[in-house]
Amino acid sequence: QYNIFAGDPGFIDKDINSTLAVTTADVKRVYDKYIKNKNYVATSFVPKGQVALALExxxxxxxxxxxxxxxxxxxxxxxxxxxxxxxxSSFDRSKEPDYGKAPEIKAPAVWTEQLSNGLKLYGIENNEVPLVQFELVIDGGMLLEDINKIGVANLMAKMMTQGTKNKTPEQLEDAIEQLGASINFSSSAEDVRVRVNTLARNYTATLALLQEMLLEPRWDTKEFDLLKQNVISQIRQQEANPGAIAQNNYSQLLYGRDNIRSKNTLGTLESVNAITLDDLKAYYSKNISPSVARMHVVGSLNKAAITSSLANLATNWKSKQVQLPALTKPQAPTKSQVYFYDVPDAKQSVIRFGYPALAATDKDYYPVTVMNYILGGGGFASQLTQQLREGKGYTYGINSGFSGTNNVGPFTVASNV
Known part of the structure; x- marks a missing residue:
């Protein structure tokens, strides 16, 4: 945009300097000139028939x-x-231009290491910006839950950010903000993940906070009750959301109701209401282990710096044996079937086509990924979008994709019509 509007891509430096040159007096002056005591238009939107709620x-x-x-x-x-x-036009647009030379892609070198407690490390050194991003992946997630009490892993992951043994939630949040970092825990069907983003100069301090969160969770009863209510609200919202209804029922049709992969990771109203803080502690004690974990690191620190920084975590995060379940491979349907879920007064229909296809470890996974880019995974370059959105105008968006992991996942075509 600097090149387009200022004719100089280097104008960014002038832009930054102009912002830095603003003084307190400038702020006060323009506030008085453009905001203070100025006439304004206010709009007040209230429920139909409740005019008394409008602005006086x-x-x-x-x-x-x-x-x-x-x-x-x-x-x-x-x-x-x-x-x-x-x-x-300055050239003939009816003629397709010649293809240029294929770009050369140079993949960065990936270093690997394994700590004494079993934690596997994968890293890329990148000094372009002074940042470090890393992700801790702990296998298990919902797969290690009791199928009759789904939602424990999700709540446990949320609780990990609600303070530590020595820090209240507010103190922990402030400590992370002071470092200009972010630390987020989440849970999915197959794992629990921790995503961290920090300045390279604050990496050691951020890692220390992560270790405190990971090894000394607070388990605050009040925060647990608030999180439960939040999850219950999410489930109720999903019950009124056609997209969520479609996805949850699609999963049950793909895997079968007795397969844990068919369940919503949030759980149900009944299962979440039945979950106690002791359930979270039990899941944490039994399943959060470096023996089933790996850490991916990218940033402006080398292998030696990353490995040495994790020595304390390797010592204090004790390994335990975690048995990941052997999943039953879902059976593909023997014939095509149509299922309908009625949502009265819905403004759109949510459509899912699909079947259990293949795992990401299958030899054909990369060929089908390239094929799917042409079919429905390439956005406006895909055939589905070109035909059904651009050509027919039937839908605003449609896509397709294979979503296998180490386990078999579905091929899905999804659209709202």
């Missing part, structure tokens, strides 16, 4: 509500050729 002194706006009538849209002949005057 408001006058009712004259708004005409247009009735929505199905089938009243103007008929348009999509096959008719539009007439327009072409924009002059």
């Amino acid at each position: 002194g408001s006058s009712k706006a004259d708004v005409v509500e247009e009735a929505i009538v199905q089938g009243a849209e103007e008929t348009i002949d999509a096959s008719a050729n539009a007439t327009y005057k072409p924009t002059p």
